[in-house]
Amino acid sequence: MTSTNAAAAVVVARLLLPDDANPVGNVHGGTTLKLMEEAGMIAATRHMSSSEANRESRGNCLAALVRFDTMAFHKPIFVGEVASCTCEIIFTSNQSILVEVVVTAEDISKGKTRVTNTGWLWYVPLAPSSFGPTGEKKDWKIVQVLPMAMPDEEAAIQKSMTKYGIAKAKYEMRKKSSQNSGEDFDAAGGANDAKEINNDLDTFKSQYTAPSEGRSPTESEQVLCQMVLPGDCSKDHVAFGGFVMKLMDNAAGCSAWRHCRANVVTVAISDMDFVSWVRLGDLCTIRSKVVYASSKSLEIEVVASVASAASNRDEDTVVAKGLFTFVSIGSDGKVLSVPKLRLESDEDMRNAYLGKRRYEAAKRARLEGSN
Numbered sequence: 001m002t003s004t005n006a007a008a009a010v011v012v013a014r015l016l017l018p019d020d021a022n023p024v025g026n027v028h029g030g031t032t033l034k035l036m037e038e039a040g041m042i043a044a045t046r047h048m049s050s051s052e053a054n055r056e057s058r059g060n061c062l063a064a065l066v067r068f069d070t071m072a073f074h075k076p077i078f079v080g081e082v083a084s085c086t087c088e089i090i091f092t093s094n095q096s097i098l099v100e101v102v103v104t105a106e107d108i109s110k111g112k113t114r115v116t117n118t119g120w121l122w123y124v125p126l127a128p129s130s131f132g133p134t135g136e137k138k139d140w141k142i143v144q145v146l147p148m149a150m151p152d153e154e155a156a157i158q159k160s161m162t163k164y165g166i167a168k169a170k171y172e173m174r175k176k177s178s179q180n181s182g183e184d185f186d187a188a189g190g191a192n193d194a195k196e197i198n199n200d201l202d203t204f205k206s207q208y209t210a211p212s213e214g215r216s217p218t219e220s221e222q223v224l225c226q227m228v229l230p231g232d233c234s235k236d237h238v239a240f241g242g243f244v245m246k247l248m249d250n251a252a253g254c255s256a257w258r259h260c261r262a263n264v265v266t267v268a269i270s271d272m273d274f275v276s277w278v279r280l281g282d283l284c285t286i287r288s289k290v291v292y293a294s295s296k297s298l299e300i301e302v303v304a305s306v307a308s309a310a311s312n313r314d315e316d317t318v319v320a321k322g323l324f325t326f327v328s329i330g331s332d333g334k335v336l337s338v339p340k341l342r343l344e345s346d347e348d349m350r351n352a353y354l355g356k357r358r359y360e361a362a363k364r365a366r367l368e369g370s371n
Contacts, residue, residue: 010046012039013084016077022253022263024329027077029266030249032103032117037065037242039085040099044123047089047097053143057127061143062234063097065241067122068272068322069170075116076265077105083116090120091167092148097123098167119269120167197354204353214340217348220255220290220300228282228306239278244304244320248272251288252300256326259290259298260338264326267297270358272322282306285316288324291348292355293341299355300324323358 012035020031044063048054054061077083084104091098103117129139224247232243249266256264278284284306292299302324305316328336343349 010039010043010087011084012042013082015082016079018079021079022265024263025079026263026265026329027079027081027083028246028249029073029253030246032073032077032083033068033071033245033249033269034240034242035083036085036101036103036117036119037068037121037240037245039087040101040121040123041065041240041242043087043089043099044097044121044125047092047148048125048143048146051125051144051146053125053127053146057143060236061125061127062236062238063123064126064238064274065121066096066124066274067174068241068245068269069098069120069122071117071119071269071272073117073265073267075105075114077103077116080107080109081105082108089148090163091171092145093171095124095142095145096171097125097145098171099123100163201350201353204356205349208343208349210342211340214342215259215290216342216344217289217291217351218344220259220288222251222254222258222286222288224251224254224286224288226284228278228280228284230280233280237280239280239282239284241274244274244278244284245272247284247286248288248302248304248320248322249324251286252302252324252326255288255290255300256298256324256328259293259341260328260336262328262330262336264298264328266324267327268325270323270325270362272320274320276306276317276319278304278306278319279308279310281310282308284319290341291323291351292359293338294359296327296335296337297359298326298338299359300326301351 014035016027016031020027022028041063045061048061048063051061082105084106086102086104088100089097090100099121101117101119101121102115104113105116106113125143125145126140127143129141226247228239228243230237232239234240253264253266284304286302286304288300288302290298291301300323302322303318304320305318307316311317328338330336341352343352
């Protein structure tokens with residue numbers, strides 16, 4: 001049995017209000033991320049609705065976000081516009097579903113629409129392997145994904161296969177790199193050559209000169225805490241991935257503002273991975289800091305962790321981590337230069353070196369894509 005893309009197609013829309021925006025009227029990136037994840041979760045869960053695993057679990061199969069890939073902010077969304085998320089399942093493996101989400105913003109008074117965001121979201125299907133005496137779900141497990149069906153029309157097939165090929169290559173790369181332990185956030189998302197990195201890092205350190213003006217990563221550090229409430233969760237008391245992403249974007253925005261002391265906006269997210277559950281009643285803590293600064297952009301490392309009353313652990317459990325790119329915008333809407341980053345420790349040096357690798361890799365990819 002297979003499921004068609006049309007069967008899982010989802011459109012989620014909402015009117016953006018003043019409490020969704022920053023002081024200059026741009027809608028928060030976190031608000032958009034939350035909307036995108038909600039749409040992606042619906043599409044992935046709907047894809048599994050006719051699966052054998054869903055029938056065996058009494059209709060309790062759900063899709064959990066595990067990775068936010070290739071996220072781009074193309075244009076801002078403003079208060080008063082309607083944001084719509086359109087989803088398409090473009091790849092399935094045995095245990096994962098890749099959903100492409102495209103966000104458009106509509107000025108409903110003028111009838112004009114533009115694409116503002118695109119992203120690829122990876123989900124895994126989960127189902128309870130047992131039920132308690134009162135029917136409560138216990139011992140969740142990853143189940144077999146219902147394969148996607150290819151479309152019939154020739155043009156649609158060609159379009160789908162192009163996306164499918166790119167997605168499969170990414171999947172194989174991530175699968176290979178996951179076999180290596182101790183990965184850093186890296187430029188290509190693959191396994192690091194430790195010897196090469198250490199040699200290049202030594203060269204980076206020897207060539208580094210502290211700027212006469214600038215701010216250190218420590219000056220941009222932020223810690224945000226929030227209790228997970230019923231409105232943040234699905235019916236199974238598991239927090240939506242979008243809830244965590246919105247908190248992470250909020251923290252990253254605070255770090256960017258502390259570094260720039262000016263209006264800042266999210267322009268990209270890379271390598272955001274979810275590694276554990278966030279549940280109702282957990283205390284979610286977000287830590288963020290600037291790790292790299294080019295002339296006009298900042299890369300911010302964000303880590304989310306939770307403390308749970310149901311756990312015997314004294315330390316928080318890391319549940320998600322990601323890299324956010326921000327730029328500073330002037331009153332004329334143009335991108336401003338950002339303050340230099342003053343590196344004060346070996347950790348700062350390593351983070352900045354890896355950030356520089358990622359920045360240069362992304363720049364090369366953009367140039368190759370334009371040719």
